[in-house]
Amino acid sequence: MPRRRRRVILVIAVSAIVVVAGFLIWDVFVRPRSLAEVYGFDHWSPGSAVTVVGTITSIERQSTSYGPEVYLGLDGGPGCAGVPSVVGDPTAKYEIGAPFQTTLHFQRYTINGDPAVSAPELHCPFPSTLRAIGTVLDAGSLYAGRLFLVYNGTASNGTVHYEIVTSNGAAYRPDTLPATLRKSTPLQGSDPILPAGAPIDSFARWIDFGGLQYLGTLGAYQEFPIVDEMTSLAAGISRNGSLRFVDANHNGLVDDGDRLDVNLAATGSPTTWDTYQLIIGGLFAAPETYVACTRFILNGPMGPFDIPLPERRDSHVKLRYAGDTFGTTFTSRIDVRPGFGPAPAISDVRFFVQAGGSSGNGTLSNLPITLSNGVSLSLTDANGNGRLDSGDMFRAAGLSNRTSVTLSLAQGDASVGDIDWVVGYGEPIGRVP
Known part of the structure; x- marks a missing residue:
């Protein structure tokens, strides 16, 4: 083969290699990616x-x-x-x-x-998967445990304030309610999903990690051992001094506006995070109490990553049993009181009502309705502003004495408020452990 021809072939081959290498470099290191690829x-x-x-x-x-x-x-x-x-x-x-x-x-x-x-520019999977755990546990606490711990700021000395919110404005005895602070242990090597030596370094592993964290919050708490505890809120301060109950209105009870203050250990690094559970009573495991709540805490370099109570955009109203009147049948009155978040539009709120074996549902703007057994439900918008807020009231009529009634409200996929009551007796003070 003539030398000149060999040179031409060599130049073409080298050029092809450069082009392919350049494309590979662009494809691997430069080309913008979709999220699915990442x-x-x-x-x-x-x-x-x-x-x-x-x-x-x-x-x-x-x-x-x-x-x-x-x-x-x-x-x-x-x-x-x-x-x-x-x-x-x-x-x-x-x-x-x-x-x-x-x-x-x-x-x-x-x-x-x-x-x-x-990457700090990612929201999902971290920290969103861990914050989602808190959202689920908050809902379970408020609507099953009848209590809710809401982040409400951090003091200059690092003390974190968690305000107590009750489901419907009831008050409870502090001497019957213990409190515990639990901190997650490392999971690497404790589960086949995250074997020893396998860092959480992909979307799939972050999802697996979030799933294991969620399971760890639901029962035996083996992954969340106790780091401090109070035998009861009446003790005022915990064994190691990191928990303190504040009776804000000095009435000797646990009710709206009281606080459970917490001092958490600093993470010590701008890229170090820890997760905790702050529990009053026992929600999913012993000691199960008649009211209870758990707060999942994602603690980072600047303390808990959370939304302060005044900034919450989710809506919650309290539904208070106000008594019954009697004619030929009973009529129960349920008053609406503010909880937290903005007052929801009446047209956006769905309801479910069950009484005496019959039930009905729809949006609040569809009220009044009458169930198949003759029980009716109506809503009075006291100030006529089209929102469910303080002063509004529900009336359930056509009831027999001792009838069990349930009224649940939701907006989107989130609960707004609920109440169970017995005609002639009122709302139970808590759940049966």
Whole structure:
């Protein structure tokens, strides 16, 4: 083969190699990725930077204990369906359907002592999967345990305030309610899903980790051993001094506005996080008490990552049994009192009512209704503002004495308020353990 021809072939071959290598470098290191691709990576590498592009599908703004935040849902990320995926700039304006691009800067984290990798520009899977645990436990506490611990700020000395909110405004004896603070242990190596030596360094492993954390909150608490406890709220202060019950109105009872103050150990690093459970009574395990609640705490470099009580946008109203009147049948009156969050629009609230073996449902704007057994339910919008707020009242008529009645309210997929009562007797003070 002539030398000149060999040179031409060599030049072509080298050029092809350069083009292919350049494409591979662009494809692996430069090309913008979709969220689906990022979520599909086997491992996230600390120190790497990945550009993500997509179309904005949702916008969620929150005022958190860490400052204002905005979270954006992007298309191409089925792993976080219904949950915002990335963190945006809280000072910027965004629109649904607009293109969005950001760079994920992956770095090393530590969560409960386990090594992990994530990017501060990601909202899902971390921290959203862990915050979702708190949302579920909050609902279970308020509507099953009849109590709720709400984050309400951190003092200058680091003491964290958790305000007590009751489901419907009742008051309870402090001497019957113990309190415990539990801290998660490392999970790596304790479960085949996260074997020893396997850091939490991918979307799949973060989801597995969140699932294990959730299971650990639901019963035996082996993954959340006690780090401090109070034999009862009446003791005032815990064994190790990190818990303190504050009877805000000095009435000797546990009721709305009282607090359980907590001092949590500092994480010691800007990329270190710990999870805790703060429990009054026993919600899912012994000692089960007639009222109870649990608060899942995600504690980071600036303390608990949470939404302060005044900034909460979820709606809750208290439904208070106000008594019965009797004619040929009984009529029960249920008064509406403020709980927290904005007053929901009456047209947005769904109801479910059950009495004497019959039931009905719909939106509050459909009231009044009459059930098949003749029991009726009506709503009076006292100030005529179209919102369910203080002064409004429900009336359930056509009732027999000792009838058990249930009224539940919901907005979207979240409960707004509920009450069970017995005609002639009222609302039970708590649950049967």
